[in-house]
Amino acid sequence: MFPQTLRWRIQIWHGFLLAAVLTGFAVATYRYQAASERHRVDVELQQRVRVLADALHGPRGPIGPPPGENARREFYLPPARAAMFEQKDGAGLYFVVWRRDGSEWSRSMGAPADVGVPSRPAANVPKQGERTRGWLREAFTFTPPGECLLVGRSIAGELAALREYGRWLAAISGAVLCVGLAVGWWIARRATRPVGIIISTARRIAQGELSERIPVREKNSELGRLSTALNETFAQLEESFARQSRFTADAAHELRTPVAIILAQAQRALTRERDAATYRQTLEACVDGARRLNRLTESLLELAIYDAEAEALNLGMCDLGGIARETAAALEPLASERQIALSYDLSPAPCRADSGRIAQVILNCLTNALDHTPAGGRITLRSGVETDQAIFSISDTGCGIGPEHLPRLFDRFYRADDSRDRHTGGAGLGLAICKAIADAHHAKLEVASTPGQGSTFTLRIPVTGVREEPPAAMAANSLVL
Amino acid sequence: MRLLIVEDEPYLLSSLAEALREDGYAVDGASDGEGGLAKALLCDYDAIILDVMLPGMDGLAVLERLRRRKKTPVLMLTARTRTPDRVRGLDSGADDYLAKPYELPELLARVRALIRRGAGNATVALKIGDVTVDLAGHTVTQGGEPVALTAREIALIEYLAQHQGRVVTREQLYEHLFDENEDSFSNLLDVHVSNVRKKLGHEFIVTRRGLGYCIE
Numbered sequence: 001m002f003p004q005t006l007r008w009r010i011q012i013w014h015g016f017l018l019a020a021v022l023t024g025f026a027v028a029t030y031r032y033q034a035a036s037e038r039h040r041v042d043v044e045l046q047q048r049v050r051v052l053a054d055a056l057h058g059p060r061g062p063i064g065p066p067p068g069e070n071a072r073r074e075f076y077l078p079p080a081r082a083a084m085f086e087q088k089d090g091a092g093l094y095f096v097v098w099r100r101d102g103s104e105w106s107r108s109m110g111a112p113a114d115v116g117v118p119s120r121p122a123a124n125v126p127k128q129g130e131r132t133r134g135w136l137r138e139a140f141t142f143t144p145p146g147e148c149l150l151v152g153r154s155i156a157g158e159l160a161a162l163r164e165y166g167r168w169l170a171a172i173s174g175a176v177l178c179v180g181l182a183v184g185w186w187i188a189r190r191a192t193r194p195v196g197i198i199i200s201t202a203r204r205i206a207q208g209e210l211s212e213r214i215p216v217r218e219k220n221s222e223l224g225r226l227s228t229a230l231n232e233t234f235a236q237l238e239e240s241f242a243r244q245s246r247f248t249a250d251a252a253h254e255l256r257t258p259v260a261i262i263l264a265q266a267q268r269a270l271t272r273e274r275d276a277a278t279y280r281q282t283l284e285a286c287v288d289g290a291r292r293l294n295r296l297t298e299s300l301l302e303l304a305i306y307d308a309e310a311e312a313l314n315l316g317m318c319d320l321g322g323i324a325r326e327t328a329a330a331l332e333p334l335a336s337e338r339q340i341a342l343s344y345d346l347s348p349a350p351c352r353a354d355s356g357r358i359a360q361v362i363l364n365c366l367t368n369a370l371d372h373t374p375a376g377g378r379i380t381l382r383s384g385v386e387t388d389q390a391i392f393s394i395s396d397t398g399c400g401i402g403p404e405h406l407p408r409l410f411d412r413f414y415r416a417d418d419s420r421d422r423h424t425g426g427a428g429l430g431l432a433i434c435k436a437i438a439d440a441h442h443a444k445l446e447v448a449s450t451p452g453q454g455s456t457f458t459l460r461i462p463v464t465g466v467r468e469e470p471p472a473a474m475a476a477n478s479l480v481l
Numbered sequence: 482m483r484l485l486i487v488e489d490e491p492y493l494l495s496s497l498a499e500a501l502r503e504d505g506y507a508v509d510g511a512s513d514g515e516g517g518l519a520k521a522l523l524c525d526y527d528a529i530i531l532d533v534m535l536p537g538m539d540g541l542a543v544l545e546r547l548r549r550r551k552k553t554p555v556l557m558l559t560a561r562t563r564t565p566d567r568v569r570g571l572d573s574g575a576d577d578y579l580a581k582p583y584e585l586p587e588l589l590a591r592v593r594a595l596i597r598r599g600a601g602n603a604t605v606a607l608k609i610g611d612v613t614v615d616l617a618g619h620t621v622t623q624g625g626e627p628v629a630l631t632a633r634e635i636a637l638i639e640y641l642a643q644h645q646g647r648v649v650t651r652e653q654l655y656e657h658l659f660d661e662n663e664d665s666f667s668n669l670l671d672v673h674v675s676n677v678r679k680k681l682g683h684e685f686i687v688t689r690r691g692l693g694y695c696i697e
Contacts, residue, residue, distance in 0.1 A: 265496045
């Protein structure tokens with residue numbers, strides 16, 4: 001019937017509530033007014049009844065014939081008092097008096113013909129009462145001797161006034177309801193307008209305008225907090241998309257450079273006949289370019305695998321210290337060739353991990369350290385257990401890494417020193433792969449460095465092992481090649 | 482014509498430089514931004530081929546600093562090919578933009594176009610009497626007949642022809658015909674001038690004593 005919107009729901013509930021409150025208020029007011037009006041009439045009538053009673057049994061006693069022939073006595077009302085009941089104006093007061101035996105004793109001129117005796121009390125006790133007959137209100141009293149005095153009058157005027165009052169109340173309530181509904185509609189619109197803004201912003205974002213944000217006016221309102229939470233989510237999404245797009249652009253850039261080398265070398269060689277030495281040079285350059293391409297695609301593929309599925313890990317119990325010793329042993333010849341001392345401080349550090357992948361992390365870090373440590377330097381490998389973590393760390397006495405590079409060091413294609421890394425053949429993916437492996441293990445890979453003094457890379461693997469689900473951050477980064 | 486290539490990839494630098502030298506250009510190379518900028522400011526190149534991704538100062542920074550002082554035509558080379566990258570490159574003062582990997586013939590053609598526009602010529606064929614200099618094909622014909630010339634001799638004719646009617650000093654010729662590795666105090670220039678005169682007639686290149694050479 002109505003649109004299923006929050007605004008309509010608020011409006012309908014608000015309308016119901018307002019109508020109920022107004023109806024209750026109007027009914028109560030009406031009834032109070034009616035009761036107090038009746039009470040006023042009753043008090044007035046009972047006063048008249050007392051006037052009659054005074055006339056019969058007042059301190060001066062009945063005026064008229066002696067009381068001896070009570071039964072035959074005429075009811076006598078002094079003219080001043082009788083005049084109260086003879087008014088011709090609209091008040092229309094009348095009285096009827098019955099004797100103890102129920103026969104009518106006296107009645108005023110204006111009394112209607114059909115006034116009956118009120119029901120007599122069982123015991124002979126004084127009784128007062130009021131009754132309504134149509135548009136007449138009557139008050140009566142049974143005197144101690146047993147006569148019944150009744151005074152009545154028309155309350156048509158009061159009833160009409162009351163009806164008028166009722167209509168007035170209804171009209172006022174209706175008006176208040178209308179104003180209330182209008183104000184409620186406005187409030188509901190005001191309250192739900194941010195929802196509309198949120199929806200339209202979310203739509204624009206869905207259409208690709210990722211930098212759009214919901215304007216937040218009141219930070220602490222519910223919708224303000226929702227908007228803030230959504231904005232944070234949007235910012236993360238945008239950052240994730242930007243990272244993805246940057247990664248794709250970087251990957252394309254890195255892939256194009258070796259292709260450009262191969263193409264330029266080959267095209268130049270083909271422009272005319274060359275001597276054997278030139279052809280050899282050209283082919284060497286082409287091979288070099290192809291190797292770079294190959295390394296790059298391997299690295300990209302590796303990253304894609306970690307991004308796509310964390311369960312590719314071949315988990316088992318292994319010792320970080322043992323893996324480090326084996327890995328380092330393979331690189332010892334290279335270290336001694338470069339006159340770099342390797343020293344070990346390896347305690348058993350058992351954990352659940354993919355030993356092959358962890359060895360790759362250690363190998364990458366160690367190769368990095370060897371590349372960045374001058375001759376005569378020292379590289380120290382440590383392992384051990386700290387509370388619930390198996391820890392491996394590698395420290396070098398190399399050139400260190402500037403603090404401006406540290407936050408982005410594990411980013412894909414990030415090179416702390418462009419020229420040097422390019423010539424050592426790295427595309428800036430080695431540490432990114434290490435990070436991806438660490439992430440897949442729910443482990444932490446950290447770096448601390450002092451420029452000029454050396455760097456320390458630390459791998460912390462939780463001893464409790466690897467949880468089942470892949471971390472959400474990796475899914476967002478997933479690479480499509 | 483003398484060119485500067487700023488490219489950090491040694492294989493690309495060498496192959497590009499060789500290809501351009503074979504096309505008759507004098508070519509200098511620089512492998513980083515600072516070195517490239519220093520050379521570009523020191524010498525009046527006919528065109529500069531500038532890689533965007535350079536260690537240290539990147540290509541855009543080099544271009545921005547260069548443009549404060551010089552109007553040398555610049556061809557930007559980059560592997561970043563998204564539209565915003567190209568727009569940024571052109572807006573920061575590049576005259577042309579070529580994406581890596583590039584086709585060598587296209588790069589050569591773009592370099593020729595840059596030099597031609599830099600010298601203020603719209604056409605590729607320049608006529609001096611009955612001699613026609615084809616800037617695109619790097620050939621010279623006399624009365625419709627091709628004249629056999631070396632690359633360096635053609636470069637000399639092209640440079641003088643592009644400054645037709647103006648006197649070109651010996652220093653200018655040395656600066657634009659020989660690269661940084663050649664001895665500019667040799668009499669190599671006189672040898673080339675005399676060879677051209679032998680092939681196209683003595684009056685083709687006029688000597689303005691104490692000033693330089695001129696093609697009228």
